[in-house]
Amino acid sequence: MRMQFGRDNQTYGRTTLIPFTTQNPTLQRLQGLLPLLGQGGGRISASVYDTAQVLRAYPPPGGVTPGLEWLKRQQEADGGWGSPAAPLYRRISTIAAILALHQYADIVDSSESIAAGLEHLHFQRELWASTVPESLPVGAELIYPYLIDEGARLKLRIPRQGNTALLSQGRKKLKYIQHIQPDAGSPPMHSWEAWGSTPELAYLDGAGSIGHSPAATAVWLNRLPKTAETEPLRREAEAYLKNASRVTGYNVPGVVPGIWPMDKFELAFGLYPLLVADLLDHPDLQTILQPQLDALGFALTDQGIGLSDYFYQDGDDTAAALAILHTVGYVVDTAVLERFRGDGVYYAFGGEIQMSLSLTARAVHTLRLFGQRDNAAIQMLLKTQGENGRWQDDKWHISWLYNTLHLVLALAAEPEGYTAVMHAQDDLIQNQHPNGGWGVSDEATPSETAYGLLTLYRLFKEKLLTQEGYRAFHKGQAYLQEHINQADLDRTSLWIEKELYVPHRIEKMFELCALLTHIN
Numbered sequence: 001m002r003m004q005f006g007r008d009n010q011t012y013g014r015t016t017l018i019p020f021t022t023q024n025p026t027l028q029r030l031q032g033l034l035p036l037l038g039q040g041g042g043r044i045s046a047s048v049y050d051t052a053q054v055l056r057a058y059p060p061p062g063g064v065t066p067g068l069e070w071l072k073r074q075q076e077a078d079g080g081w082g083s084p085a086a087p088l089y090r091r092i093s094t095i096a097a098i099l100a101l102h103q104y105a106d107i108v109d110s111s112e113s114i115a116a117g118l119e120h121l122h123f124q125r126e127l128w129a130s131t132v133p134e135s136l137p138v139g140a141e142l143i144y145p146y147l148i149d150e151g152a153r154l155k156l157r158i159p160r161q162g163n164t165a166l167l168s169q170g171r172k173k174l175k176y177i178q179h180i181q182p183d184a185g186s187p188p189m190h191s192w193e194a195w196g197s198t199p200e201l202a203y204l205d206g207a208g209s210i211g212h213s214p215a216a217t218a219v220w221l222n223r224l225p226k227t228a229e230t231e232p233l234r235r236e237a238e239a240y241l242k243n244a245s246r247v248t249g250y251n252v253p254g255v256v257p258g259i260w261p262m263d264k265f266e267l268a269f270g271l272y273p274l275l276v277a278d279l280l281d282h283p284d285l286q287t288i289l290q291p292q293l294d295a296l297g298f299a300l301t302d303q304g305i306g307l308s309d310y311f312y313q314d315g316d317d318t319a320a321a322l323a324i325l326h327t328v329g330y331v332v333d334t335a336v337l338e339r340f341r342g343d344g345v346y347y348a349f350g351g352e353i354q355m356s357l358s359l360t361a362r363a364v365h366t367l368r369l370f371g372q373r374d375n376a377a378i379q380m381l382l383k384t385q386g387e388n389g390r391w392q393d394d395k396w397h398i399s400w401l402y403n404t405l406h407l408v409l410a411l412a413a414e415p416e417g418y419t420a421v422m423h424a425q426d427d428l429i430q431n432q433h434p435n436g437g438w439g440v441s442d443e444a445t446p447s448e449t450a451y452g453l454l455t456l457y458r459l460f461k462e463k464l465l466t467q468e469g470y471r472a473f474h475k476g477q478a479y480l481q482e483h484i485n486q487a488d489l490d491r492t493s494l495w496i497e498k499e500l501y502v503p504h505r506i507e508k509m510f511e512l513c514a515l516l517t518h519i520n
Contacts, residue, residue: 027284030512034288037270037505038295041207041261041308045493045502046248048074048081048093049143050258052100053193053215054241057222060253067254068108071097075113079120083493085441086398086500087124089137093499094121095147095158102154122159132165134354134393138498139191141170146194169353176351185211185311187349190259191498193219204233206310207261208240214256215498217241249488249504258497264299265307267292268320269506273513276409276454278461280328296321297330304336314348315340316359316396323366334370337363344376348395356395357384357403361410368413378417381410385420389427399440399494401451404428408455412462425459428452429472436479445492447507449480450514460519473519484511 048071054060055067074081074097081097082090098117101110132141145167151158177195182188184203188195189211192203196210199220203210210216221237224230244256271292274280280289299305300321304313318336325332340346345355346363364377385391391403404424411417428438437444438452456473459465465473491507493500 026512026515030279030509030516031285031288033505033508033512034270034285034292037292037509038263038267040263041243041247042263042266043247043249043488043504044257044260044262045488045491045504046070046250046255047214047258047497047499047501049096049499050213050215051255052093052096054218054256055100055254056103056218057193057215058218058238058241060241060245062253064104064254065108066252068101068104068110070250070252070255071100072108072110072113075116079116079118080124081117082499083441086493088133088135089398089496089500091121091124092137092140092143092147095144095151098156098158099147099150099154102156118157122157132169132354134356134395135398135496136166136354136395137496139194140498141166141173142191142194143498145170173353180351185306187211187312187351189213190216192216196220197223199223199225201230201233204237207308208236209244209260209310210237212259212261212308212311214241214244214258214260258499258501259307261310262307262503264296264305264309265317266503266505267296267299268305268317268324269503270509271296271324272320273450273454273510275324275327276405277457277513277517279513279516280324293325293328293330297325297332300325300332302336304339312349315346316348316356316362319346319359319362319366323362323369326366326369334367334372337366341374344374344380346377352395354395357381357391358394358396358406361391361403361406364410365406368410378411378414381407382416382420385423389420389423389425391424394496396496397494398496398500399448399451401428401438401440401448401455402494405451405455405458408458412458412464418464421459421462421464425456425464425466425469428455429466429468432472432476433479436475436477437483438476439492440494441492443492444479444483445494446480446483446486446511447491447494449476449483450507450510452476453480453514453517454510457514457517457519465519470519477515480511480515484515 055064076084078084080090081093094117098114101114148158148160174195177188184205190213192210193216210220217237217240224234244260245253248255248257304318305321306313322332346360348359360377361381364374367374390400391407392400394403408421412421432438433444437449439445439448453476456469488504491502493502495501495503
């Protein structure tokens with residue numbers, strides 16, 4: 001699986017690129033970013049939920065005050081935590097923040113913040129009362145009732161009404177967990193804080209974490225007995241929390257991401273835009289690119305690849321790695337995708353209830369690169385397109401623009417996909433913001449604009465781009481050129497975890513690659 005041969009017979013065509021010189025600033029930035037993919041466990045934004053859990057369960061040695069002040073600064077004007085534009089992902093973060101501020105009320109006065117948060121919870125529209133969307137926050141069916149019970153124990157007036165579908169799903173998930181008895185590095189461990197009780201020593205994975213989750217690791221440490229036997233593992237988990245707090249860009253003790261490390265995820269998804277933009281064979285990138293391709297090839301096993309070497313393999317990273325490695329000439333086999341295949345869909349992990357449109361589309365695209373076809377998956381993707389031309393409600397990303405890119409990659413070369421991708425193109429053009437960007441909210445974002453541009457580029461490569469599409473592409477590149485330097489801490493969180501997050505290097509790779517494409 002890790003052998004390489006020549007690149008003479010590639011299935012992906014070359015592109016017409018902007019003429020490059022060594023002075024091209026966008027290319028130089030890409031050359032600088034490529035070697036960083038996967039370094040330091042990956043770069044990811046901070047999590048309100050995980051930070052609150054760490055402060056509550058296993059605070060940093062220097063104290064909780066800096067972390068609590070950070071939590072207070074993240075509160076929105078309406079009293080909740082998380083973006084008002086994405087209400088589905090606010091409730092868990094808001095409850096967790098209230099619990100942390102309440103616990104340390106004698107250290108930092110947070111009475112106004114707590115009161116505003118509780119009022120927000122009472123007036124927020126109940127989003128999970130009768131159904132559970134595909135885009136549910138990771139582990140919400142377990143974490144939400146756990147937090148509600150914590151609030152009741154502390155006599156906080158957190159509303160419990162509704163959420164019958166979510167609670168029902170949570171009960172099913174608990175039965176599933178009890179049945180499989182998950183081990184270290186498995187997906188259920190990522191939410192161990194919500195269902196675990198006994199801190200088994202074997203739960204600690206090779207990263208020194210419980211399920212690559214700072215929240216789960218902190219709760220596990222809180223419950224871990226202090227003995228000679230447990231002391232080495234305690235130090236290992238403490239080091240994990242300390243290292244996790246260094247990757248968010250805030251440099252505040254106790255402020256941590258929602259998932260980490262994620263170096264192989266960052267590597268696979270960071271290289272994927274090069275595939276989409278036909279840059280994998282660019283001569284000025286080869287010296288820098290080859291070590292990263294080798295690293296990806298060595299990480300891919302006959303079981304797939306996961307977000308790190310210490311977490312279970314998943315279908316999304318596996319499909320991305322297969323597509324990249326096959327395109328550049330590595331000998332890889334799509335048979336590994338079978339373990340992630342369902343009935344017309346592909347899953348990240350076994351036991352998942354929600355399906356992912358983007359993952360299924362990536363798998364279909366990958367199979368096409370190998371000259372293979374999954375007709376059931378293609379039909380499912382075609383059937384799930386909305387009347388407005390969009391594919392929405394994905395498991396891993398909230399932006400329809402992210403979905404549109406991956407669905408166009410999957411369907412543009414399919415004869416049956418013509419009507420769907422042309423409808424998607426019309427929707428994309430009609431919903432371009434006046435400033436040239438794209439975004440799910442009233443404000444465009446650089447990453448979503450990159451998805452829009454790469455979608456139009458792939459339509460161009462399939463000879464499907466309209467004249468309006470040409471104009472939208474050039475207008476979008478002008479916007480992205482102007483906004484690509486947006487600071488990491490100012491970025492809009494669009495990727496789904498226990499709450500929304502930003503994988504900084506991955507987004508920057510999409511943006512740089514989008515700027516380096518050209519249509520004529």
